[in-house]
Amino acid sequence: MTHYRLFRRAALAGALALPLLTTGCGLFSQEASESIDPPQNSTQNVSGAADNNGVDTAAAQQTDQSQMTLYLKDQNGLLAPVTVLASLGESEKAGQKAIEMMVEDGQFASELPEGFQAILPKGTTVKQFNLVPDQNLAIVDFSKSFSDYTAAEERQIVEAVTWTLTGMQGIKNVEIWMEGQKLAEMPVDGLPIDGPLTRAVGINLQAADGVNYSQSIPVTLYFAAVTPDDESYYVPVTRLVNRSDNKAKSAIEQLISGPLDTDPLTAVITPDVIVKSVTTTKDVVTVELQDDAYQEGQKEPAQMLQAVILALTENTNATKVQIKLNGKTDVIDTNNQSYSKPVSRPEHVNAFKS
Template sequence: MNRNRWIRRAAWTGVIALPLLTAGCGIFSQNAAKEIDPPPVETQNEASGSLQQNGTSSETGASIDLQTGETQMTVYLLDSHGYLAPVTLRTTLGDKEQLGQKALEMMTDGGAYADQLPAGFTGIIPKGTSVIKYTESKDTKLATVDFSKSFTDYNAGDERKIVEAIAWTLTGLPDVSGVDLMLEGTKLTEMPERSYPLDRPLDRSVGINLEAADGVDYGQSVPVTLYFSSETQDGDMYYVPVTRLINRTDDILKASIDQLIAGPLGQSQLIGVMTPDVQVKSVVPSDNMITVNLQDEQYMEGTTEPDDMLQAIILSVTENANASASKVQITLNGETNLLTEPVTRPSFVNALKS
């Protein structure tokens, strides 16, 4: 079902408070994870949390509360519709525990941390899997994971999702840009069911929730990563990244916003975040900032665009941009009346209630 959050301007009397999302490298691109502050909001619900907390030491993909010792991190979990989504979780690390290994343990189906996951979300790593050894190289920024034999016990249809979840979770950590997988001490060169190649380190170029636009020519296609929304059983909104293959273009950033306007594909369970009457005039990268110029003839002065639309734009363009573009400015009808100043991409998103 293709649903869209298309709200008429007359009803937009305030900013909608929504959960933020993880920072990360671009899909099929070279952009590194970046710290981001959200646009100003009038209110913020409990699920969304806060990017700035007193007594908190924060890096992209992880933060530690210096007072409580509690760690906040993002893992990719399977939602009730079968999509992988980033979810911000809180946990504590033991003296010898590593963040990456703890993340993988929290992503294991039916594992020790299953009851700490938000309702409707499950781990995608096969049930019974344990992490025999986890290492990170500061020089190569390569994480190596040695899984137990149970890692091979999964449905063939889940193979790509397992690869995507591991790659996106670990490359969201501060010192990881690639991942090697091992099975009981032996390097895996391919996944065991459908032979997904593992001959080189995994990174975000694997994509996530892969799909193809209608009528796309696969031989002439390029990927763009888009952020749509979905809802939990309790009605809480969260963001879902989708890697969509589109016909080749020289302007990936503009194409990403055009695809946001086009919305989810016909049979998708995701929710569109932009209204169809918005047009993209240009998306201009310069130095460390991306300027998105929108046109909306129906916009009335004094009303406010929905916050989920603004957040989806920020997340999508920074996901597809190069490493130097860390801030976003959005103009509407030639005026900077949506964001009074450039904002940076949020480090965490989808801090849903457990």
């Protein structure tokens, strides 16, 4: 309990500022809107400890750079979303450029932040990248070098490719091909990929203690980790939990329970917070939290509230989240963001200082 309360006090002091970028920032060119984590149309303006997360806005606009979120391996061996700037030529496709940036020791290796590494095998090239708009489908055709990985890396590669591409506008499904042939299974350890891949594949898979696998459902949560440069960032985890008739409520309860003891991650919410209800109406999911330690007028940790929003939009079809704390919506976070009205998911997560 002491650990979590210290974590909250540190957050309130601004010691932990998780970098998030949203449409409200207006930092980048129009192309940036084509490479975002759904849902879209966020009006939030959440940033890290440095102004614009260390990004030179003018320089980005002058060079027509776009944001894209890649899923890279962190120093703990977990996949994490990392938002980078990339220049796109007239004929370049954002999805293909993102995949090319995920190749180990590739031409874009120097553009990845310290503490993160590309997941695709060295020498991999994208032979063809096609979009099928009416199916919300991206087809990526890799060269033979794509198969130069170990069995232990296979699932992470599938997760990284799938989550990177489905984070882009208009893409919900992914097909992986190699040398012009659609793969029914991955080439090294035979992981089945015969159907279109979606975020249902999960990411950084784990199971809650005591879960009955035959009666389980997956929920995706967001916890915190720290880079070698002492910058905090979110790490998504898909956790198998016992089946429930309210998946969103189960997700927030798991978020409150925190990382597993074996995880190299940090909780983003104190364990004494209670989930009173989670309901969905049209495109808005409303979560009501009870926190007896909360005092009216107190600013709540931004990373806690944003983790709630990330989890709820990941586990429902809602595009906006209404947070109620002790029955009220007049909540302000440590970044002075108001939650009095429903807010949308941040477009980009983990944009580090350059």
